[in-house]
Amino acid sequence: MKYIDEFNDPQLARRLLDEIRATATRPWALMEVCGGQTHSIIRHGIDQLLPEQVELIHGPGCPVCVTPLEVIDKALEIASRPGVIFCSFGDMLRVPGTDRDLFRVKGEGGDVRVIYSPLDALELARRNPDREVVFFAIGFETTAPANAMAVHQARRLGLGNFSLLVSHVRVPPAVEAIMTAPECRVQGFLAAGHVCSVMGMAEYPKLAERFRVPMVVTGFEPLDILEGIRLAVRQLERGEHRVENAYPRAVREEGNPAAVRMIEEVFEVTDRSWRGIGRIPASGWRLTDAFRAYDAEHRFDVSGIRTEEPAECRAGEVLQGLIKPTECAAFGTTCTPRTPLGATMVSSEGACAAYYLYRRMNAPAQQAGGAQEQEVAPVA
Numbered sequence: 001m002k003y004i005d006e007f008n009d010p011q012l013a014r015r016l017l018d019e020i021r022a023t024a025t026r027p028w029a030l031m032e033v034c035g036g037q038t039h040s041i042i043r044h045g046i047d048q049l050l051p052e053q054v055e056l057i058h059g060p061g062c063p064v065c066v067t068p069l070e071v072i073d074k075a076l077e078i079a080s081r082p083g084v085i086f087c088s089f090g091d092m093l094r095v096p097g098t099d100r101d102l103f104r105v106k107g108e109g110g111d112v113r114v115i116y117s118p119l120d121a122l123e124l125a126r127r128n129p130d131r132e133v134v135f136f137a138i139g140f141e142t143t144a145p146a147n148a149m150a151v152h153q154a155r156r157l158g159l160g161n162f163s164l165l166v167s168h169v170r171v172p173p174a175v176e177a178i179m180t181a182p183e184c185r186v187q188g189f190l191a192a193g194h195v196c197s198v199m200g201m202a203e204y205p206k207l208a209e210r211f212r213v214p215m216v217v218t219g220f221e222p223l224d225i226l227e228g229i230r231l232a233v234r235q236l237e238r239g240e241h242r243v244e245n246a247y248p249r250a251v252r253e254e255g256n257p258a259a260v261r262m263i264e265e266v267f268e269v270t271d272r273s274w275r276g277i278g279r280i281p282a283s284g285w286r287l288t289d290a291f292r293a294y295d296a297e298h299r300f301d302v303s304g305i306r307t308e309e310p311a312e313c314r315a316g317e318v319l320q321g322l323i324k325p326t327e328c329a330a331f332g333t334t335c336t337p338r339t340p341l342g343a344t345m346v347s348s349e350g351a352c353a354a355y356y357l358y359r360r361m362n363a364p365a366q367q368a369g370g371a372q373e374q375e376v377a378p379v380a
Helices: 010-023 035-044 069-079 102-107 118-127 144-157 171-180 193-199 204-211 222-238 257-266 289-294 315-319 351-357
Strands: 028-032 054-058 084-088 111-114 132-139 162-169 188-192 215-218 243-245 267-274 278-287
Touching (some): 035 222, 069 084, 069 102, 069 162, 084 118, 102 111, 118 132, 162 267, 162 289, 204 215, 204 243, 278 289
Parallel strands (some): 132 162, 188 215
Antiparallel strands (some): 162 278, 267 278
8 A cells, every 4th residue: 555565564664673773873853743643652662673872762643642631520520411312432331530531321221322523413413413522632733633624514504512522632731741840761752743733843943952962753564654753863862953855745834724723713722731641731722712512521511520530540650651551550460451540451552451461561661782683573
C-alpha cells in the first residue's frame, strides 16, 4: 500500500538503526508526544532495537488518556439523563469515571452511541428533533477541525438540539509544562505529525530555542519513527536545537490554513486540566461566545462536578514520562483492559494498553549493549 509498505522495509530499518548506533556517543532521552507513535514503537520493538545510549520516553500524547476525570463524570451525568442521545468515539466508553463508565450507563438504559464522525451526531440531531444529541468532543488539534465544523453546521442548519461536551487540548503548552517540571529528563522531542499537518510548525521553534531541545516532526510507521530518532540524535550530538520536518509527505510548514481558520472561528484558547497531570495554562480550547449555545456543559448545568483521582493509579506519572507502565504495581494485576484504573489502560493510544497488548509485562531494564546484537525483526 502506497506510503505504508515502503515505510515498513526491514532492510532500511537496519540501515537507520546502524546510523543511530554510529551517531550516538552519549546517553540521550527522547520523548514521543503521540500515543499512536507509542503503540508503533512498542508493537515493532523499536525501543528494544535502539542502542543503549538512546532512551524513548512516552509522553502525554493520548487524547483519551488526558481527558480529566471530572469531564468523564460530566459525560456520565449527561448520558444518564432521559431524552439524551450521547455520542462518542468507541475508546471513550471504557474510560473509568469515579464509579462507572459509559458502557455501564448504556447497560443501565442510557442512549449511548458509538459514532465515527461528529457529523454523524449532527445527522442524529437532524433526524431526532425531539431529543438532545451530545457529542463528546475530545482530542488534540487533530480532531478539532471536524468538531468545529459540526458546530458551525449545526448553527447554519438551525439545529437547537445539538451540543458538544468539549475537552480539547493543545500540544505546545504541554511540551512547555513537561520541560519546566523539576523531574524532566527529556532532551529532545518526536513531534506528532498529524497535529502538525493541521496546525503547522510555527509554535515549535520558540520551544526548541527556549529549552534548547531538538524537535523532529515525525510520522507513525517504523521508518518514520527511526528517521525522527536519527535526526534528533544527530542534532543532540552536534549541540543543535532546531525544528526539523521528517514527515514532509503529510506536513507543511503552514499546516492546513482552512482547518486553522475553522478552529479559530469556533474555539478560543483556555486553561485546561489534564488527567493525572493537572491544570496547564492555555492548553485547551472552549467554544467562543458566538457558539456558547452549543456547549453541553452549560446546557446541562454540570460545571460544578469535582472529582479526585484514585491513589493507586499512576497513569499521571506514565503520561508525564516519569515511569514506564510496568513500574506501576497495579499494571497487569488490579489494572487490566477489563478492570482499568486509568484511561491509559483502555485507550487505543494509551501507553499502558500498548504494553499490555504487546506483552511488555516486565519492568524495563536498560539493554546494556544487547540491542546491538539483536537481529532486526521484520516490521509489518
